[in-house]
Amino acid sequence: MDRSPVPDIVIGRLPIYLRALKRLLSEGIEVTSSRELGRWLGISSAQIRKDLSHFGEFGKQGTGYHIGKLCGELEQILNVNREWPVALVGVGDLGRALAHYGGFSHRGFRIAQLFDNDPAKIGQKINELEIMPVNKMGNSIEEARIRVAMIATPADAAQEVADALVKAGIRAILNYAPIALIVPGDIRVQYIDPVIHLQRMTYYLEK
Amino acid sequence: MDRSPVPDIVIGRLPIYLRALKRLLSEGIEVTSSRELGRWLGISSAQIRKDLSHFGEFGKQGTGYHIGKLCGELEQILNVNREWPVALVGVGDLGRALAHYGGFSHRGFRIAQLFDNDPAKIGQKINELEIMPVNKMGNSIEEARIRVAMIATPADAAQEVADALVKAGIRAILNYAPIALIVPGDIRVQYIDPVIHLQRMTYYLEK
DNA sequence: TAGATTGTTAATCGATTAACAATC
DNA sequence: TAGATTGTTAATCGATTAACAATC
Missing domain, CATH: 3.40.50.720 (NAD(P)-binding Rossmann-like Domain)
Structure with a gap:
């Protein structure tokens, strides 16, 4: 995790991640990997991991990401855990x-x-x-x-x-x-x- | 002018240039410069000149760009000189x-x-x-x-x-x-x- | 002519990717 | 344990900017 200001181009991808993750959730899927998410979105897995790393460590080696948890984190980051x-x-x-x-x-x-x-x-x-x-x-x-x-x-x-x-x-x-x-x-x-x-x-x- | 494939990010700015230029035209303005256009759009003049240089030389030193002509060029480049x-x-x-x-x-x-x-x-x-x-x-x-x-x-x-x-x-x-x-x-x-x-x-x- | 602005080059800046140790 | 995937580093790649000769 790094402390410098996060590039706007990264911020611009977070809502796209969030949208896709919520869709997976709604289909009953609970865990995903940067590789799988990247394939859905046409984005490299490295980019997804790098983007997320600006904000913390949300995944688990060998397993990937708990989607519900990651959605919550992204909503908090984007300030949309409110109306x-x-x-x-x-x-x-x-x-x-x-x-x-x-x-x-x-x-x-x-x-x-x-x-x-x-x-x-x-x-x-x-x-x-x-x-x-x-x-x-x-x-x-x-x-x-x-x-x-x-x-x-x-x-x-x-x-x-x-x-x-x-x-x-x-x-x-x-x-x-x-x-x-x-x-x-x-x-x-x-x-x-x-x-x-x-x-x-x-x-x-x-x- | 350069012959390599034009980056998509450049293509993405051309419609924005076109839209702004058409607006200037509709206000009766016939000539502009990369500096002036850039100020309207919040884009550097160098970037505008560089972007256009991928496709040809459309300006005149000391004067700038004839808006009507440049609109025509951009429409042709973008393939929207048709319906x-x-x-x-x-x-x-x-x-x-x-x-x-x-x-x-x-x-x-x-x-x-x-x-x-x-x-x-x-x-x-x-x-x-x-x-x-x-x-x-x-x-x-x-x-x-x-x-x-x-x-x-x-x-x-x-x-x-x-x-x-x-x-x-x-x-x-x-x-x-x-x-x-x-x-x-x-x-x-x-x-x-x-x-x-x-x-x-x-x-x-x-x- | 003097002033302004282009098109282009080279330097800088920033973003993406590849690779891998760490570890679940 | 063996296999999988993370988070991060360093290398690569690409985009933006500064600068300026050319010239209208």
């Missing part, structure tokens, strides 16, 4: 789909507040959760001490929304708008844009 | 949102076929496009010679769907199901799972 309330801004088709998505709750997140600036949507409810106007966003997020947000607005609005979110105390933003956000250095941002992924693949396809 | 028909499997909330999304067409993609296995959905139309049963998927994709697909099914179904897609001739899969797919080595796969991104950020947040 993070999330603010969702933009309740169009995509925002709606996210609000309905059942996959957050078992993995550390709960959509806690919805915002949109379309008067026709404000006041509507999704799963008991009322859509609130964007101009109330700052206060509402601050009051609830929410630190994680998702942006699902059109690209035009995204930077403005991000600015307001940061001002309201948001520290981590998952941005679905197809635009690079400019935020202070201590704010984490992740991007989801399906076209980026598609274009990355078509490079390799024959015309 | 790829895409098959979408799984028309739940997320699939619906994707089917409605207007952002594909200007960036090289068009959702061309929809599949689901819910009898209640089959035959329904989204934007003139009929939802077809999954058991017709193989033939339909093969006949239309579609090579790109998106999976938006529950996790349980994703591997089975992926197997069928590969059999039908699909070469690139964008997988929204929260599960690692096992596919032959020559099939490209990209993943979108919001929770993975969220967990990658909560590591850095204070409890």
